[in-house]
Amino acid sequence: METYDIVIVGGGPAGLAAAIAAKKAGIDRLLILERDSELGGILNQCIHSGFGLHTFGEELTGPEYADRYIRQVRELNIPCQLQTMVLDISPERVLTVTGREHGLQQIAARAIILAMGCRERPRGALNIPGYRPAGIYSAGTAQRLVNMEGYLPGKEIVILGSGDIGLIMARRMSLEGAHVKVVAEVLPYSGGLKRNIAQCLDDFGIPLKLSHTVIDIDGKERVRGITLAEVDENRRPIPGPEEYIPCDTLLLSVGLLPENELSSSAGVTLDSVTGGPVVTESLLTSVPGVFACGNVLHVHDLVDFVSEEASRAGSNAAAYLQGGEKAEDASVCLVGKKGVRYTVPQLLDVHQMPEQLTVRFRVGQSYRDASLCVWFNDTCFRRIRKRIMAPGEMEQFTLRRADLPADLHTITFTVEEDAK
Amino acid sequence: MTTRTLTCIGCPLGCTLNVALEEGRVVSVSGNTCKKGDDYAHKECVAPARTVTGTVRISGGSLPVCSVKTAQEVPKDKIFEVAAALAEIRASAPVSIGDVLAENVAGTGVSVVATRHVAEKTA
Incomplete structure (x- = not known):
């Protein structure tokens, strides 16, 4: 059985950045495993611009952003196996892999970086009644069909869910000559970035119906229409004024789920809120030598943050191997409460942490003029006024090691609504 | 004087911009948190443009x-x-x-x- 120092599972933005950082930190026996026929992951189908503002100071399209990293991987001679699928990872870090070129193999790794990304929530998770006609796609599937395979999935489109992929596809389908009739969102706010509502819906005159959902899909062989209804604050359809909208295609942009089947098989503890591994400040999971980064860890809004996080995973994995594979003493818990849904990382080893550590988290609802509070044990350490916080926009806070008290056991993040 | 409310598309922050216009000319921009917002507001109100x-x-x-x-x-x-x-x-x-x-x-x-x-x- 071949043994590598670090095996990276996934050749998307997270895997690429992690591999580059690990190689630059002095690790030579590296391997990237990618199931698609090319590197770049989801970026290859994200042909719109807006990537890389933080990393490169310019707006790139997805494929261009990916290319910057792919070129580095080539220049650094980092080995990749494409069209290669990881079937299983054991807690002892043995990967069972199948691929076009090498067939079935077992590969041992001293460290593994999980970078499998996420999947779209499917129709089956939504409980929409109706048959299973042709014409129902997840927004990302439609994106791949249009942008890489050259097909237009339909002409008269309804989009359910206002996540960024749905918004981007509303514009894309419009530019390809399709008629996007409406974007419906079950929540009272959009999960997508504000600028995407402006440049993908408003620019094209596409209505966004908040607190609305699809309650029926009409059609047996092909979608013929959908029924839209308003929902109450508990997301239950309000009986009464329903609207039938004729269409041939329904796109679903209803959330992304970190893809952690392999993490589970390796015995990695998952966070029930993020759907991704519980990690320490060095992005180490509960299994020794197994790190995680990117959308498999928690779903990000911006690829720039994925790259930054993944390069930390890469250099931390290198440091872990070079430092004698020592276990961490992550005795401080980070928790989100009262409006803060989760934090990443969830655990902190004060002695191992860098001078400054960025903690990322999301709020559970929209807030206007509220305060974000950071608590060390039971003491409020900082209160930050925020004009707007929304679930669709990831928040962050930078912890400084010098600020942490000696008896620290819990860092809590909360939202406190200001008195009116 | 007329006013327009825009969402800045300069970066993912998506600032809400309030633009005051007089005879089609931008008089003032508020709500932006960086220069990009100011530039965008001027351009969007006078000669809007996009990368396709x-x-x-x-x-x-x-x-x-x-x-x-x-x-x-x-x-x-x-x-x-x-x-x-x-x-x-x-x-x-x-x-x-x-x-x-x-x-x-x-x-x-x-x-x-x-x-x-x-x-x-x-x-």
């Missing part, structure tokens, strides 16, 4: 289409004409990232450049 991205048909390639973008922004009211023009462009593999696949698209004076590589199809 899309795909171009490729013959003999590993993929049937290649993703492209306009090398610069084009006037917002030309977006659909540019998109229609992209559908008519034909190119052959191999295509490299940055290759100019068409010039002066839809009379805008702007080129269309490839944003990815498309290798030749292997048998």
Whole structure:
């Protein structure tokens, strides 16, 4: 059985950045495993611009952003196996892999970086009644069909869910000559970035119906229409004024789920809120030598943050191997409460942490003029006024090691609504 | 005096901009948190423009289409004409990232450049 120092599972933005950082930190026996026929992951189908503002100071399209990293991987001679699928990872870090070129193999790794990304929530998770006609796609599937395979999935489109992929596809389908009739969102706010509502819906005159959902899909062989209804604050359809909208295609942009089947098989503890591994400040999971980064860890809004996080995973994995594979003493818990849904990382080893550590988290609802509070044990350490916080926009806070008290056991993040 | 409310598209923050206009000229911009917002508000109210991205048909390639973008922004009211023009462009593999696949698209004076590589199809 071949043994590598670090095996990276996934050749998307997270895997690429992690591999580059690990190689630059002095690790030579590296391997990237990618199931698609090319590197770049989801970026290859994200042909719109807006990537890389933080990393490169310019707006790139997805494929261009990916290319910057792919070129580095080539220049650094980092080995990749494409069209290669990881079937299983054991807690002892043995990967069972199948691929076009090498067939079935077992590969041992001293460290593994999980970078499998996420999947779209499917129709089956939504409980929409109706048959299973042709014409129902997840927004990302439609994106791949249009942008890489050259097909237009339909002409008269309804989009359910206002996540960024749905918004981007509303514009894309419009530019390809399709008629996007409406974007419906079950929540009272959009999960997508504000600028995407402006440049993908408003620019094209596409209505966004908040607190609305699809309650029926009409059609047996092909979608013929959908029924839209308003929902109450508990997301239950309000009986009464329903609207039938004729269409041939329904796109679903209803959330992304970190893809952690392999993490589970390796015995990695998952966070029930993020759907991704519980990690320490060095992005180490509960299994020794197994790190995680990117959308498999928690779903990000911006690829720039994925790259930054993944390069930390890469250099931390290198440091872990070079430092004698020592276990961490992550005795401080980070928790989100009262409006803060989760934090990443969830655990902190004060002695191992860098001078400054960025903690990322999301709020559970929209807030206007509220305060974000950071608590060390039971003491409020900082209160930050925020004009707007929304679930669709990831928040962050930078912890400084010098600020942490000696008896620290819990860092809590909360939202406190200001008195009116 | 008229006012317009815009969402800045300069970065993912998406600031809400309040623009005061007098006879079609921008008098003041508020709500922005950086210079990009100010620039965007001026441009959006006077000569709005966008980068258009899309795909171009490729013959003999590993993929049937290649993703492209306009090398610069084009006037917002030309977006659909540019998109229609992209559908008519034909190119052959191999295509490299940055290759100019068409010039002066839809009379805008702007080129269309490839944003990815498309290798030749292997048998």
